[in-house]
Amino acid sequence: xxxxxxxxxxxxxxxxxxxxxxxxxxxxxxxxxxxxxxxxxxxxxxxxxxxxxxxxxxxxxxxxxxxxxxxxxxxxxxxxxxxxxxxxxxxxxxxxxxxxxxxxxxxxxx
Amino acid sequence: xxxxxxxxxxxxxxxxxxxxxxxxxxxxxxxxxxxxxxxxxxxxxxxxxxxxxxxxxxxxxxxxxxxxxxxxxxxxxxxxxxxxxxxxxxxxxxxxxxxxxxxxxxxxxxxxxxxx
Numbered sequence: 001x002x003x004x005x006x007x008x009x010x011x012x013x014x015x016x017x018x019x020x021x022x023x024x025x026x027x028x029x030x031x032x033x034x035x036x037x038x039x040x041x042x043x044x045x046x047x048x049x050x051x052x053x054x055x056x057x058x059x060x061x062x063x064x065x066x067x068x069x070x071x072x073x074x075x076x077x078x079x080x081x082x083x084x085x086x087x088x089x090x091x092x093x094x095x096x097x098x099x100x101x102x103x104x105x106x107x108x109x110x
Numbered sequence: 111x112x113x114x115x116x117x118x119x120x121x122x123x124x125x126x127x128x129x130x131x132x133x134x135x136x137x138x139x140x141x142x143x144x145x146x147x148x149x150x151x152x153x154x155x156x157x158x159x160x161x162x163x164x165x166x167x168x169x170x171x172x173x174x175x176x177x178x179x180x181x182x183x184x185x186x187x188x189x190x191x192x193x194x195x196x197x198x199x200x201x202x203x204x205x206x207x208x209x210x211x212x213x214x215x216x217x218x219x220x221x222x223x224x225x226x
Contacts, residue, residue: 034214044153044200046214086153090212097166098143098202098215100153 002027006087006101013077014109021072021104023087031089033070034098035061039083047072047085057081077108112136114218116201122224128189131221135182135203141165142184143215144176147198156199159184160206191225198222 003026013019025031033050048056050063050070059074070087087101115134123129135142143166144156155168159178176186182203188195202215 032212036215043219044202044217046216049214092212096141096160096212097155097158097168099155100145102152 002089002091002099004087004089004099004101006104008104009102010105010107012107012109015079016076019072019074019077019081019106019108021085021087021106023070023072023101025068025070025087025089027068027089027091027099029091031091033061033063034088034090035059035070035072036086036088036100037083038086038103044086077106079108079110082106082108114201114203114216116199116218116221118221119219120222120224122226123191124226125191125193127191128187129191129223130185130187131199131201131223133184133186133201133203133218135184135201136205136216139203139205139216140182141204141206141212142178142182143202143204144184144186145200145202146170147200147220148196153200156186188223193225196223196225 005024035047036044037047038044048054061072063070084103084105086103088098090098117132141160143158146154157176158166162178173189178184198220200220202217204215205213
């Protein structure tokens with residue numbers, strides 16, 4: 001069965017501190033991996049996708065296929081990073097549903 | 111370009127009624143998915159449509175159904191509403207590239223359904 005685990009519900013850090021949001025997945029095949037973010041009073045939006053190897057708003061995500069993890073990292077958190085973050089693997093073709101983790105609330109204090 | 115549009119934004123229905131929610135995807139996006147979001151269960155997948163065909167279905171009862179039209183617009187229907195169906199229903203569309211590569215979903219603002 002497809003499963004996504006985000007082990008923490010809340011992460012609270014001070015501005016400027018490093019951030020690591022953890023995600024582990026159990027998925028058949030080789031899923032594409034995404035992180036989505038929801039800021040207060042805004043719609044859910046794509047933050048980054050593994051295939052693009054991109055850095056968005058200073059965030060990067062490292063895929064470890066051996067550990068089936070896709071942790072989201074940022075070296076220096078900003079107050080505007082406070083939001084709900086969801087890890088989401090997605091299969092292809094007939095297995096293409098996007099499965100969300102329970103999400104983690106990141107709170108960055110001044 | 112216009113984003114994903116969902117209508118209506120808010121809806122109040124009584125138990126036993128049925129409801130239809132609408133979603134207009136981004137132009138050119140042929141994949142449309144629906145999710146139910148609640149505080150307790152988070153984001154749960156309902157179904158996905160691609161080129162008018164249901165490609166995936168989540169673990170929801172048959173009271174939940176959907177369809178997609180030739181212009182990629184999609185509707186979902188919930189019949190015989192129950193109190194537990196109260197939730198935010200999200201629609202998302204995606205551009206599917208060559209070899210089925212998914213570029214990520216763009217979400218609508220959702221329809222807030224309250225069943226009383």
